[in-house]
Amino acid sequence: MPFAARLDNVETSAIRELFKLLGKPGIISFAGGFPDSAMFDVQGIQAAVQKALADAPGPALQYGATEGYDPLRAQIAAFMHAKGAASVQPGGLIVTTGSQQALDLLGKVMVDPGDRVIVEGPTFLATIQCFKLYGAQMVSAPIDAQGVQVDRLEQLIVAHKPKLVYLIPTFGNPSGAMLSRERRLRVLELAVKYQTLVVEDDPYGDLYFGEAPPPSLLALSPQVPGSADWLVHCGSLSKVLSPGLRVGWMVGPAALLAKATMCKQFSDAHTSTFAQATAAAYLESGRMPATLQHVRQVYGERARAMGAALQRELGDAVTFTQPQGGLFFWARLTGAGGKLADAGELARRAIAQGVAFVPGSPFFAADPDPSSFRLSFATADVARIEEGIARLGRAL
Amino acid sequence: MPFAARLDNVETSAIRELFKLLGKPGIISFAGGFPDSAMFDVQGIQAAVQKALADAPGPALQYGATEGYDPLRAQIAAFMHAKGAASVQPGGLIVTTGSQQALDLLGKVMVDPGDRVIVEGPTFLATIQCFKLYGAQMVSAPIDAQGVQVDRLEQLIVAHKPKLVYLIPTFGNPSGAMLSRERRLRVLELAVKYQTLVVEDDPYGDLYFGEAPPPSLLALSPQVPGSADWLVHCGSLSKVLSPGLRVGWMVGPAALLAKATMCKQFSDAHTSTFAQATAAAYLESGRMPATLQHVRQVYGERARAMGAALQRELGDAVTFTQPQGGLFFWARLTGAGGKLADAGELARRAIAQGVAFVPGSPFFAADPDPSSFRLSFATADVARIEEGIARLGRAL
Numbered sequence: 001m002p003f004a005a006r007l008d009n010v011e012t013s014a015i016r017e018l019f020k021l022l023g024k025p026g027i028i029s030f031a032g033g034f035p036d037s038a039m040f041d042v043q044g045i046q047a048a049v050q051k052a053l054a055d056a057p058g059p060a061l062q063y064g065a066t067e068g069y070d071p072l073r074a075q076i077a078a079f080m081h082a083k084g085a086a087s088v089q090p091g092g093l094i095v096t097t098g099s100q101q102a103l104d105l106l107g108k109v110m111v112d113p114g115d116r117v118i119v120e121g122p123t124f125l126a127t128i129q130c131f132k133l134y135g136a137q138m139v140s141a142p143i144d145a146q147g148v149q150v151d152r153l154e155q156l157i158v159a160h161k162p163k164l165v166y167l168i169p170t171f172g173n174p175s176g177a178m179l180s181r182e183r184r185l186r187v188l189e190l191a192v193k194y195q196t197l198v199v200e201d202d203p204y205g206d207l208y209f210g211e212a213p214p215p216s217l218l219a220l221s222p223q224v225p226g227s228a229d230w231l232v233h234c235g236s237l238s239k240v241l242s243p244g245l246r247v248g249w250m251v252g253p254a255a256l257l258a259k260a261t262m263c264k265q266f267s268d269a270h271t272s273t274f275a276q277a278t279a280a281a282y283l284e285s286g287r288m289p290a291t292l293q294h295v296r297q298v299y300g301e302r303a304r305a306m307g308a309a310l311q312r313e314l315g316d317a318v319t320f321t322q323p324q325g326g327l328f329f330w331a332r333l334t335g336a337g338g339k340l341a342d343a344g345e346l347a348r349r350a351i352a353q354g355v356a357f358v359p360g361s362p363f364f365a366a367d368p369d370p371s372s373f374r375l376s377f378a379t380a381d382v383a384r385i386e387e388g389i390a391r392l393g394r395a396l
Numbered sequence: 397m398p399f400a401a402r403l404d405n406v407e408t409s410a411i412r413e414l415f416k417l418l419g420k421p422g423i424i425s426f427a428g429g430f431p432d433s434a435m436f437d438v439q440g441i442q443a444a445v446q447k448a449l450a451d452a453p454g455p456a457l458q459y460g461a462t463e464g465y466d467p468l469r470a471q472i473a474a475f476m477h478a479k480g481a482a483s484v485q486p487g488g489l490i491v492t493t494g495s496q497q498a499l500d501l502l503g504k505v506m507v508d509p510g511d512r513v514i515v516e517g518p519t520f521l522a523t524i525q526c527f528k529l530y531g532a533q534m535v536s537a538p539i540d541a542q543g544v545q546v547d548r549l550e551q552l553i554v555a556h557k558p559k560l561v562y563l564i565p566t567f568g569n570p571s572g573a574m575l576s577r578e579r580r581l582r583v584l585e586l587a588v589k590y591q592t593l594v595v596e597d598d599p600y601g602d603l604y605f606g607e608a609p610p611p612s613l614l615a616l617s618p619q620v621p622g623s624a625d626w627l628v629h630c631g632s633l634s635k636v637l638s639p640g641l642r643v644g645w646m647v648g649p650a651a652l653l654a655k656a657t658m659c660k661q662f663s664d665a666h667t668s669t670f671a672q673a674t675a676a677a678y679l680e681s682g683r684m685p686a687t688l689q690h691v692r693q694v695y696g697e698r699a700r701a702m703g704a705a706l707q708r709e710l711g712d713a714v715t716f717t718q719p720q721g722g723l724f725f726w727a728r729l730t731g732a733g734g735k736l737a738d739a740g741e742l743a744r745r746a747i748a749q750g751v752a753f754v755p756g757s758p759f760f761a762a763d764p765d766p767s768s769f770r771l772s773f774a775t776a777d778v779a780r781i782e783e784g785i786a787r788l789g790r791a792l
Contacts, residue, residue: 001593002559003655004508004530010658037454045457046449053442058433061441061638097493097642097664104663108529112400130662133504134400163398197397242457244669246493259399262406266526267500268493272668273640 006113009132024351028388030375031356033173033327035239037379039295044287045242045278051285052277060277066265067257068095068249069276075283076249080235083205084219085251087228094257094264097271099203099236099248103127105260105267106164106199106232106250107134115163118156120148122330122363122372124173124201127166136163138365145321147172147179150186157194164197164232165190170213171204171326174363174374178324181214188221191230197256203236203248206292208325209300218251229253237279239327240292245275299327302377305385313393329375330360339396343373346395355391402509405528420747424784426771427752429569429723431635433775435691440683441638441674447681448673456673462661463653464491464645465672471679472645476631479601480615481647483624490653490660493667495599495632495644499523501656501663502560502595502628502646503530511559514552516544518726518759518768520569520597523562532559534761541717543568543575546582553590560593561586566609567600567722570759570770574720577610584613584620587627593652599632599644602688604721605696614647625649633675635723636688641671695723698773701781706771709789725771726756735792739769742791751787 052060059069067073073090080088096102103126111117113135119127121140128138139160141153147169157165167187169179179187191198200217214220218233232252237245250260264270282288306329307322317339320331335341340349343359350356360372377385448456455465463469469486476484492498499522507513509531515523517536524534535556537549543565553561563583565575575583587594596613610616614629628648633641646656660666678684702725703718713735716727731737736745739755746752756768776784 001649001652003652004504004506004511006508007505007655007658010662034459037458040453040457042449042453042457046446049445049449050442053438053445057436057438059640061436061438061640062433063430063634063639097668100662101664108400109403110400112402115400126662126665133659133662238459242670243459243665244455244457244673246664246666246668246670253397256397256399259403262403263529266406266496266522266529268497268642268664269522269639270642272493272642272671274638274642274671274674275668277640278670 006133006135009135010129027351027354027356028380028384028391029356030377030380030388031358032376032379034243035295035327035378036298039298040242041287041291044282044285044291048281048285049278052281056277060273062273064270064273064276066261066270068093068271069273069280072276072280075280076235079283079288080251084215087222088218088251092254093249093251094261095271095276096248096250096264097268098238098243098246099201099234100126100130101264101267102234102248102250103130105263107131107136108263109256109259110163110197111136116160118153118160118162118165119365120167120172120175121365121367122174122360123166123365124168125362128365140364140366143175143177145177147177147183148187150183150190153187154190157190157196162196164199166199166201168201168204169217170202171207171323173204173326174328174358174360175330176321176323176326176328177330178213184214184217184220185224188217188224188227188231192224192226195230197230197232199232199234201234203239204326206240207296207299207327209296209303210324213325232256240295241279241282241288245279247271247275247279299378302380302382302385305382306375306377306389309386309389313389314396317396327376327378329377331373331375332369333371341371343371346373349395350392353391353395355388355395402529402531405531406525423747423750423752424776424780424787425752426773426776426784427754428772428775430639431691431723431774432694435694436638437683437687440678440681440687444677444681445674448677452673456669458669460666460669460672462657462666464489464667465669465676468672468676471676472631475679475684476647480611483618484614484647488650489645489647490657491667491672492644492646492660493664494634494639494642495597495630496522496526497660497663498630498644498646499526501659503527503532504659505652505655506559506593507532512556514549514556514558514561515761516563516568516571517761517763518570518756519562519761520564521758524761536760536762539568539571539573541573543573543579544583546579546586549583550586553586553592558592560595562595562597564597564600565613566598567603567719569600569722570724570754570756571726572717572719572722572724573726574609580610580613580616581620584617584623584627588620588622591626593626593628595628595630597630599635600722602636603692603695603723605692605699606720609721628652636691637675637678637684641675643667643671643675695774698776698778698781701778702771702773702785705782705785709785710792713792723772723774725773727769727771728765729767737767739767742769745791746788749787749791751784751791
């Protein structure tokens with residue numbers, strides 16, 4: 001059967017092949033990118049869906065507006081206000097089927113074949129593939145522990161005139177990096193200076209372990225006149241409440257949201273009103289602050305345990321920055337003491353020792369770093385983390 | 397902001413403008429394309445979501461496989477078996493976010509800019525727009541009360557070598573037409589003869605009022621050797637259970653489903669597992685047959701009332717075929733007795749009289765019939781239907 005040419009731009013993921021091995025009994029996995037199911041507030045969600053179906057069963061089960069279910073849009077706006085984005089209005093956001101759909105809609109609305117898109121190197125794998133399906137040429141901007149290097153980013157914007165710049169400024173996947181406040185303001189200035197759309201993907205910003213991170217680009221945008229016209233912010237309930245609801249949202253310029261809404265109409269008509277009404281009832285119930293406090297505490301503990309275990313078990317063979325939030329460690333093999341420096345080879349040996357993680361190369365749109373790898377500390381408890389990292393030490 | 401060129405292929409829908417007028421107080425609307433909220437089995441869905449969250453809260457709230465939630469795939473296969481499609485295996489279908497997403501994935505997987513797509517004239521409006529966003533050139537195949545005219549369809553396939561042929565064989569939207577069994581077999585033969593993908597969209601097949609319609613193309617495909625390799629079947633729970641769940645599915649050749657799954661991964665990762673687990677529990681509960689019996693009885697009564705009222709109030713100024721299922725009357729103004737023959741003008745006059753419907757022209761990908769219009773009998777009760785059609789008579 002003759003498939004469309006756009007599929008030729010996307011290869012089967014190397015990670016998918018690895019994931020097939022995870023069914024092996026007894027394996028400890030640091031490979032996933034998902035939250036711990038044990039942390040879901042099942043009771044709260046049960047109460048929310050019952051309330052939604054009791055209060056307004058018709059709207060919760062009927063077709064809904066493509067832009068989103070109004071009570072949820074109001075709750076999301078309030079949630080964003082509480083995080084410092086005071087300018088967000090319910091009518092100034094659309095609900096998406098997870099934030100993945102926001103990326104797909106941005107690709108559909110913005111990207112012509114051959115257009116350049118700048119992403120962080122490394123970045124979220126599904127972002128690269130999603131934009132490539134629309135024919136984007138991906139450009140990779142280097143990062144450090146303070147996130148994207150803004151001087152390099154400016155040079156790349158000048159050189160490539162990208163259709164958009166995609167960033168995960170807060171606890172990036174896979175980098176765990178946190179863009180500094182100073183750099184955030186610089187990014188907003190670049191958006192205005194070069195009239196370039198900047199997409200802020202923010203699924204992890206609520207998952208901080210100590211001090212809160214700097215305000216989001218969205219929350220800072222009033223400080224940089226004109227920047228709101230060149231900024232899209234993508235949010236999600238997936239990492240803090242439940243990925244299974246598939247509830248995300250997108251804040252952006254009105255003209256862009258109108259185009260995205262038209263495309264969404266022909267993509268899935270609207271996000272499940274059943275899930276939206278449940279999410280709205282949950283946010284309205286006031287349980288979210290306690291849920292957030294709980295996940296921050298548990299993930300923080302696991303992150304500290306993993307950092308300590310890595311230093312103890314791998315010593316100077318590995319280098320990393322201790323993450324201040326999110327779900328991930330991003331590390332590099334140093335080759336010190338003649339040890340392995342190739343993370344792909346380490347991943348294969350690790351499987352044999354009963355521990356899994358994801359090598360870093362696939363996360364780069366260009367110039368992969370073969371020494372890099374990603375470890376998720378989200379789904380294993382402290383004892384399993386310590387055992388898993390000990391196995392990793394043996395594999396090395 | 398410079399949007400992607402593909403958006404230039406899609407115009408804002410004329411229907412959307414009309415829908416803005418529906419908020420007028422006291423208006424009786426035959427304009428919608430949705431089921432009656434009053435018919436939703438709220439109690440059954442409440443029980444299903446509670447069971448899903450009690451039995452397996454983790455999988456119901458966590459990320460899930462892009463192909464779909466396995467318990468739901470098994471239930472859908474059983475549901476399809478009960479409708480005569482005995483060959484459907486759980487692994488031979490993928491779950492989609494409503495059947496609208498199946499169309500979007502088909503566009504992404506199959507359609508290169510400039511490819512031809514054949515649809516019925518008239519057909520579902522969102523199908524036309526969805527494929528146009530991928531650059532399709534739409535070709536319109538004429539229909540009559542027995543559905544698409546297969547001789548003309550064959551000529552068009554020969555002339556245009558389409559990437560796919562999209563049909564709603566059973567109680568089409570907007571036509572209400574039912575493709576005869578003989579024509580169904582001819583369509584399957586054409587698919588094999590010309591190695592042309594045929595997409596059967598079947599959201600309405602369960603909504604019959606008397607005798608069951610002929611088996612679906614999918615159920616008939618074993619009778620035409622090789623046809624299963626060129627057939628995609630799209631199903632949905634939206635019209636029979638709840639559109640708000642956004643649960644549809646796609647059965648098709650394995651290679652195509654694999655490509656669609658890859659695209660879906662980057663579109664929305666997966667359909668809400670929360671909604672999928674609820675739908676699975678509902679289907680497992682055994683309530684579906686009674687739900688179907690109920691909606692068939694109520695919609696059948698409304699369809700008969702609308703047909704009688706149209707004859708009584710509009711007489712020979714209108715012509716139509718009494719639908720045997722689905723949600724729609726498709727009618728034409730005859731101009732008899734010097735009365736109005738333009739359905740767009742009638743729609744404007746009707747709003748002034750307090751009744752709304754959708755003129756037929758936007759449903760044609762080419763050669764619109766300005767005398768045609770669509771009336772939904774789904775959401776008004778018999779008394780409102782009689783009053784609404786009386787108003788329509790006055791408008792005429």
